[in-house]
Amino acid sequence: MSEPILKLENVVKTFGRNEVLRGVDLDVAPGQSLVVIGGSGSGKSVMLKNALGLMTPDSGKVFFDGHDVTQSTGKPREMMRARVGMLFQSGALFDSLTVWENVAFRLIHKERLKRSDAKERAIATLKKVRLGSEVAGLYPAEISGGMQKRVSLARSIISEPDLIFFDEPTTGLDPITADAINDLILEQVRDLGAAAVSITHDMPSARKIADEIAMLFEGKIIWRGKAADVEHSGNEYVDQFVHGRASGPIQPAM
Template sequence: MSAPLLKLDGVVKSFGAKQVLRGVELEVAPGQSLVVIGGSGSGKSVMLKNALGLMTPDKGKILFAGEDVTKATGRAREKMRARIGMLFQSGALFDSLTVWENVAFRLINSEGLSRRDAKERAIETLKKVRLGADVAGLYPAEISGGMQKRVALARAITSEPDLIFFDEPTTGLDPITADAINDLILEMVRGLGAAAVSITHDMPSARKIADEIAMLFEGRIIWRGPAADVDHSGNEYVDQFVNGRADGPIQPAI
């Protein structure tokens, strides 16, 4: 395997007396799709925010392309983020912008493309996620939830990033639409040769899009292995989670 593009080395993060991340060790290489599973409150979202630089770890390091970006600011932080795409759980589209303007947002506001060139590139990217030019001028409220997710995916890949984060990519979608989104994620990641980190509790999605699966529990990675091994991991926590059983070492969050 090639050198890691992203590496979390002993990342610790607390909020007051509550320790959310307790020494997370994680890495992903170019061309690799890693899915992190875990229940609500396990620290998945906080881990993602630390990796993105939206939060700063209390201890540990974040390495991107071999460089320590743990406390990077300004130009160094922007240089890293320019190489990263993000698909947010809710899609997080701008209601006041059309579909193509959403997709082209970074191209116009960060990369300085003209609106004409940015629109052309946005429409080309929309085609990659099976959306036609007829959708480009619509607003998010005028399209379905599944189409919104595809628009969000188009926005995540339009700059051809080296690393893509997927935050609960199939949440709120029916099984058929969710499977279509999984297919698109696979296609986009393989087409770009990008590293991908997804966080989800949707096991059909995890099994389909992952090369490897890691489980985060109480702020630590407690298991990692090939996606094909997740159903016979030998780890009682993983076994309980992937089979959705109430009985086991993980207590229901109720």
């Protein structure tokens, strides 16, 4: 297997007395799709923010392409982020910008590409996620939730990143639209040859887009294996979560 493009090594993150991450070890190689499952409050989003550099671990290390980026700021951090795409849970589109301006945001504001060239690339990228040029001049409020997700996906892949993070990519979508988004995620990640790290509690989505699944529980990775093995993991916590049972070692959040 290739060397990991992303590696978290014994990452700890605490907020006051709340130790959210308690020594997370995780890695993903180029071309690999890893899905991290876990309930609300298990630390998935905090783990992702530490991996992306939006938070700094209290201890432990984060490596990107073999380099320790745990404490990196400024240009080194920007160089990493230039190779990373992100699809946010809410889509996080800018309401005041048109669809194509949202997709081309990095090209215009970071890479300083001419607007005409950026628009051309944005429209080409929209086609990759099954959106025609007729939506390019619309605003996010003028398109459906499923289309907004596609626009967000286009924005995450326009710079052809080496690593893409997906934060609950199917939240708020009906099952048919969610499955279409999963298909697009699979297609685009494979076309790019990128590594993908997704966090979700949507098991149909996890089964479909993952090569491997890992479960985060109480701030630690308690199981990792092939997606095909998640149904018979031999781990009682994973088994309860995967089958959505109220009874078991995991207490329902009330």
